[in-house]
Amino acid sequence: MFDILMYLFENFIHSETEIRVDQDELTDELVRAGFHHDEIYKALSWLEKLAALQESDTNPYLANMSAMPVTRIFTHEEEMRLDVECRGFLMFLEQIKVLDASTREMVIDRVMEIDAMEFCLEDLKWVVLMVLFNVPGKENAYAQMEDLLFEEPEGPLH
Structure with a gap:
């Protein structure tokens, strides 16, 4: 799973490539890159949860520290x-x-x-x-x- 996160970060996010890609397209690309479906879904879920952590109403970490x-x-x-x-x-x-x-x-x-x-x-x-x-x-x-x-x-x- 971590390899997929690194791949996504280096190839899409960090390179500032437009990441507005359909999830099915992204999954297909990751499969073509040699990753397994289970690991791809775990990595995409990890990224979704990271995005959710930014929302103060669902994130206890963003409370006034x-x-x-x-x-x-x-x-x-x-x-x-x-x-x-x-x-x-x-x-x-x-x-x-x-x-x-x-x-x-x-x-x-x-x-x-x-x-x-x-x-x-x-x-x-x-x-x-x-x-x-x-x-x-x-x-x-x-x-x-x-x-x-x-x-x-x-x-x-x-």
Whole structure:
């Protein structure tokens, strides 16, 4: 499923290609690209739920969040999916203001819905990028995350 999300993001969304495609057409294209129907439906459902998270009347994450810093306690299931490196990266993104409490919760929600046996920091970065791309008013945060994702380290690594 995650491969389909990546394919869609890179080929339609991120490239700013017009995505007003009939769902049947999109499914046919994904089948031609080698993806299975079950995984395609899961990925499309994942994207629909991401879009639904933007609606404040159905999204508890968009409620007026306090400006006070809050320590996020992860559930056991979240800890199993998001290792220490991933959780630390989420905290880092909040500290540099790429994510706020609302977008952090949206990211965690979408991560927990990914049907994959393994999940790594690189996958988390792409989920963050997809979430920020879909949240109006987060263009600067999206650009900052894009820089973090694609930046090449300069000079020797110590």
